[in-house]
Amino acid sequence: MKLYDSLISNFKEIDLSKVLIYTCGPTVYDYIHIGNARPLILTDIIIRYLESMDIKYKYLLNITDIDDKIINKSLEKKISEEDYSKKFTKAFLEDLDFLNIKRPTAVVPISSKINEILFFIDNLVEKGFAYEKSGNVYFDISKWENDYGALSNQNIKNLNIGEKIKKDENKKNPQDFILWKKTEIGKKWLSKWGLGRPGWHTECAVLIDDFFKTSINIHVGGIDLKFPHHENERIQYIAKNLRELSDVWLHNGHLSLENIKMSKSLKNTILVRDYVKENGSNSLRFIFLNSNYKQPLNINQELIDYSKEWILKIEFMLKTINWSTRVGELILTNNTPIDDNFNSYKYLTKFKKFLNDDLNTPLVISLIDEMCKSINKQIKNKMLDSTYLKLKTILKTLGFSFEIKDLSNKDIDKIKKWREMISKKNFQKADKLRNELKEENII
Template sequence: MKLFDTLTQTQKEINKKVINIYSCGPTIYDYIHIGNARPIILMDTLIRFLESSGVKVNFLQNITDIDDKIIEKALSENKTEKEITDKYLSAFLDNLNKLNIRRPNKLIPISERILEMDRFISKLVNLDAAYNVNGDVYFDIQKFTDEYGKLSNKKIQDLISGNRVEVDIKKNNPLDFSIWKKTNKGVMFNSIFGKGRPGWHTECVLLVDEYFSGETIDIHLGGIDLQFPHHENERIQFIAKNNKELANIWMHNGHLTIDGEKMSKSLGNVMTLTNFLNEYSSDILRWIFLTTYYKQPLNISDDIIEQAKKFIQKIDNLSKKIKQVIITEQITMSGYIDDNILDEFKIHMQDDLNTSRVLTLIEEVLKDINRLISLNELKALSTKINSLNYIFKTLGFSMCVNVFASEEEKDIFWAWKKAVSEKEFEKADEIRAILISKGIL
């Protein structure tokens, strides 16, 4: 399949039996917002499709459980940092369950890798790629001027002159970033540089380096907001240590806005994923994300939520209609699949995850199914429904077109028909309520 690589700005072909993937995990100091869910669902969609095609995927993700934001949250709420991280890690994992996410092969809290982090940073210092200033360790950008900025298409001098970095007299260069921070505030760990804690930009690259044995991984995925400086800083550390690229393909999804405005706590329009999933089904959010090419910005509005609801209702109504057909026509659904539908599905997915075109394909299949029902041409019905359900499962939806009617449901349906024909309307209404609860009417 072809995927767009941010570094080279080209589509790259990937055709391997085993694929190694990394995606940045959350900093667990608060509930994640729905914008954070976009790379999660993008990753899930990609992995599900790869695995449905017989590819083995090794998926690694970190959990940032050491961070200044966690310390500040703990202080403001008069709690320990562990109480904060336990609470929001639990919420994050609950979000993954509700979103029907295929879990990473390894989900590693960075606090479990302090010793490895110490060794990694020491290696960078020994290679003269980083320097120690009285217990604060910084990465030396000037040693890599030919490489730094390539991922985000930024020039070092432009970044400095643009005043986008904080001035720190300890640094050789304003762009040099912290990889070990000396501190006496909050949680501290021992290292050869003294007590402190690791820099955020080093967490991810350490895990990639350790888990994949210093080899270039196939795909690194994340939101466009992480492209600079986080991913840029990850990449340059990996190059410094291993003299090779961190990832063959860098995938970045576009921004998410709420009613046309970028989410911001100051604007008061930050919608947490927990709150969204308490109000709407996960299929609604998944459908919304799949409507737009993942690299493009996406706006969440009442209108698109209503569109998603209508789509899900359409599938629910079709399930009812199919159950009635199965009962009245006394047919049994086969397990066959329409190869033409699946071939088209794969073509769209292999084209840089063209999910908007897949949703169009789904609508076309739905029209075909309804046409077959209206013409009573039921022979090809099951293959089209099975194909549709295969696509739903591969895309990670929890919904499907229900093609099974139990003997009990059949008996209740015919009892309702009999009551209606005999004009026993009160009895018919009682039975009808049962059929509605069972998803037949």
């Protein structure tokens, strides 16, 4: 599989019998929004595709349950940080299910890895890559000037104290970042440097180091995390292990809502659970797949409406095949689809080719449209070849989920009666039966 590596700004080939994947998970201080869902669905496509190819994988997702936002929210709500973070961790896992996302190999809350974090930080201090000052521990960027900034393509000398680098008199260099934070507020743990809690940038490096015991193959995350989070995560891992963290850094583009960048701070987000309730999970998956994962994506009502129309078109076709084959109006064969020159339509070969080419899902969507066009023609001719089965394979691999009812004898009798009423031109009774069948999710 060829993927675009943000570190080298070029494509890299991943051809392994087992793939190690890490994706940055949520900070559980609120429900996730659809922007947070983009890297999760991107990773879901990868692991589903690997499964379809019988390639093994290990996929780790973190949960940030130690954070200033959680502390502030729990104080505001007058409940413990632990109870607050557990509530939204549970909500996050529910949202994964709402989105039909396969559960990772492991989902690890960072609060369960404090000992590992302390060991990791102490290792960096002993090697001279981190230092303690007033109970805080900082990573010393000056020791890694030639490596730091490579991921985000920035020169360390041009980095100034600004929005993303807070001024701190304890730092040797303005760009140094905190690994262990002395704190008086919120939950804290005892370390050799005093009471405190871990810095955000350390947790991902520690989890990868602890879980995989080696470098990983694919690191997934949103483009907004590239600097400073991924940059800081990467440099810590390199400092401890003297090797690159990941073969490929896969970054998805950010989301906008009506041309304004989606952000919780701007309060212009759509919660995943609200979106799914209103539009269905297939709709959001289609929107993401119908655009290049690297590109920014603007969500608007026109796009949502289009996605729902596309999903309904597929669903209607699948339901039609389901009932019409059961009542004998459509014959399903295993014939290979061929063109006018008797050449085979190699749909699955094309599908794999597109996904292998940096997850070119827009071309896959075009391929599905082409297959549906062929299938609808075949439905009219009452004879269906293996295009249908191949389509189902592709839809499943992409993570689309359609509720196609397993028809009972009673359902089949009702369908036959409906078709009979149509043939007898008893349209009033036919319409009544049709409405009943629609309500029962059969047609």
